[in-house]
Ligand SMILES: Nc1nc(=O)c2c([nH]1)NC[C@@H]1CN(c3ccc(C(=O)N[C@@H](CCC(=O)O)C(=O)O)cc3)CN21
Ligand SMILES: CC(C)C(=O)C(=O)O
């Protein structure tokens with residue numbers, strides 16, 4: 001976990017496999033900016049617990065987000081609104097304890113930062129001290145500049161999140177694409193305000209591809225898209241969506257890379273059948 005802090009090369013080369021030896025170099029925010037300069041795209045995933053975090057770290061995913069989406073993907077809520085700081089901190093702590101290289105970003109939940117810059121700072125400090133997070137993320141554009149500035153100046157790297165911001169779904173009129181037509185200008189201004197305030201990256205959720213492309217070209221910090229097209233510097237997905245653990249109707253921006261629901265369902269059914277038939281436990285499982 002040591003880091004000289006002086007590296008100028010990204011810990012992950014394009015397409016390079018992670019070495020088998022224990023990694024020692026932590027991904028830093030300046031590595032992400034250097035990857036943008038080199039045109040190297042990268043992937044971010046959510047993680048909410050130990051084994052998924054360790055697995056994604058081993059896969060070479062450079063940034064893991066402990067999303068407030070734990071609300072609806074771990075804790076059983078319908079939306080991300082109800083989740084609290086006290087609920088997210090143990091999850092973020094589990095993730096940061098389980099990775100060697102990945103930069104762990106903790107999402108600040110609804111109500112824990114919008115009130116003032118001081119409130120944002122207080123909440124961010126809790127995630128850094130109590131959860132071992134390396135950075136925080138918050139939703140909003142120009143109206144969050146004071147929050148981003150105070151945290152950044154205090155030494156806490158901040159990732160911004162613009163476009164469709166789920167914590168404001170009641171203001172945005174539901175889950176829909178943001179920045180179509182004229183409002184694309186405002187999105188660009190929001191992205192620029194976040195960069196000027198000191199954000200190290202900006203998530204763009206459900207933004208038209210051409211708007212996201214223009215913002216990506218304009219900013220010096222990396223853009224991370226979710227439903228924002230191919231031209232972002234990076235992409236992010238919720239891991240249960242990407243791995244097919246979540247079933248039912250998925251957002252259009254999701255691509256499934258596995259059928260974990262099918263795998264787990266089969267394993268649970270096979271285990272139950274073995275117990276019912278007496279095939280498990282066998283002598284080799286018995287003391
Ligand atoms: N499992 C999960 N995946 C996510 O991507 C996600 C969460 N949870 N929770 C927090 C937010 C909420 N997000 C969402 C959730 C639903 C849609 C959705 O239903 N999109 C539809 C409608 C789009 C439209 O009407 O324009 C789609 O087809 O993409 C989008 C983003 C993204 N985030
Ligand atoms: C979808 C990502 C960007 C997020 O904010 C979350 O998972 O909470």
Ligand SMILES: [Mg+2]
Pocket residue numbers: 067068069080107
């Ligand atoms: Mg979130």
